[in-house]
Amino acid sequence: MTDTQIETQYSTGASRQAIEQALVAAGKDLGHLRPADLALLEDFHTMGRIATTQLADLVEITPDDEVLDAGSGIGGTARYVAGRSRCHVVAVDLTEEYCQTARWLNQLAGLDDRISVRQADVTDLPFEDATFTLMFSQHVQMNVADKALLYEEARRVLVNGGRLAVWDIVAGEDREPDFPVPWADRPEYSYLTTPDRLRTAIETSGFEIERWNDLTDHAAATMQTLLTLPPSPIGLQALVPTFELKAKNRTTALTDGRLRAVQGVARAV
Numbered sequence: 001m002t003d004t005q006i007e008t009q010y011s012t013g014a015s016r017q018a019i020e021q022a023l024v025a026a027g028k029d030l031g032h033l034r035p036a037d038l039a040l041l042e043d044f045h046t047m048g049r050i051a052t053t054q055l056a057d058l059v060e061i062t063p064d065d066e067v068l069d070a071g072s073g074i075g076g077t078a079r080y081v082a083g084r085s086r087c088h089v090v091a092v093d094l095t096e097e098y099c100q101t102a103r104w105l106n107q108l109a110g111l112d113d114r115i116s117v118r119q120a121d122v123t124d125l126p127f128e129d130a131t132f133t134l135m136f137s138q139h140v141q142m143n144v145a146d147k148a149l150l151y152e153e154a155r156r157v158l159v160n161g162g163r164l165a166v167w168d169i170v171a172g173e174d175r176e177p178d179f180p181v182p183w184a185d186r187p188e189y190s191y192l193t194t195p196d197r198l199r200t201a202i203e204t205s206g207f208e209i210e211r212w213n214d215l216t217d218h219a220a221a222t223m224q225t226l227l228t229l230p231p232s233p234i235g236l237q238a239l240v241p242t243f244e245l246k247a248k249n250r251t252t253a254l255t256d257g258r259l260r261a262v263q264g265v266a267r268a269v
Contacts, residue, residue, distance in 0.1 A: 020237035042076030045139035071140030075102030151205035177253035207266035
């Protein structure tokens with residue numbers, strides 16, 4: 001996607017206002033906000049905080065890790081990792097509105113001393129070689145046509161032995177999902193690839209796969225359950241236009257095999 005397409009897909013011009021209204025409506029005191037108060041609206045990927053927690057468990061983060069959250073959105077993963085592991089995290093996203101919102105939420109959650117936010121392209125990262133020991137990439141590559149460039153940049157900024165943690169949606173059967181979906185309002189914004197091609201793109205960029213799990217059935221069942229719950233005032237529908245329809249289309253495609261969900265950990269070699 002071009003920068004303009006990314007802006008069209010994700011920027012509403014009112015992210016902070018919408019989140020503030022949702023938090024107040026839910027009775028949250030913005031002056032005494034706990035990081036957990038944001039859990040339902042800050043993880044813009046399949047299974048939300050559940051997936052983030054499972055991926056963090058796999059990579060065994062320590063306080064000494066230098067972590068990059070590449071394609072961070074409004075910073076949910078960065079805040080979770082920083083709060084859980086007490087490490088330093090750099091959060092990068094192409095959408096400046098999301099970066100501004102992330103900085104504000106980091107302050108509200110009392111984590112701005114552990115998280116730095118940069119506006120940047122994940123295929124052209126503004127960091128020196130071997131800067132990080134761990135990189136999270138969750139639901140980012142679906143908007144990136146050049147997978148090789150994405151993972152070559154990931155390898156460049158990771159130290160030897162550094163870990164790449166991946167949680168992604170990939171193509172299943174030879175049919176597209178119904179649009180809109182959370183990462184693409186229109187088909188031309190979506191760059192789905194197959195699980196095998198995604199794995200190959202990572203491996204040929206200088207990584208050795210250590211874990212590769214197909215969690216499609218788990219993801220479909222979890223999302224089906226979440227869709228039956230009563231809506232909360234604090235939820236992604238406060239931030240993402242037509243979120244309910246996008247989530248339903250994604251869940252249906254995971255259930256019928258048009259989409260698959262993969263979780264992986266790769267080590268830089």
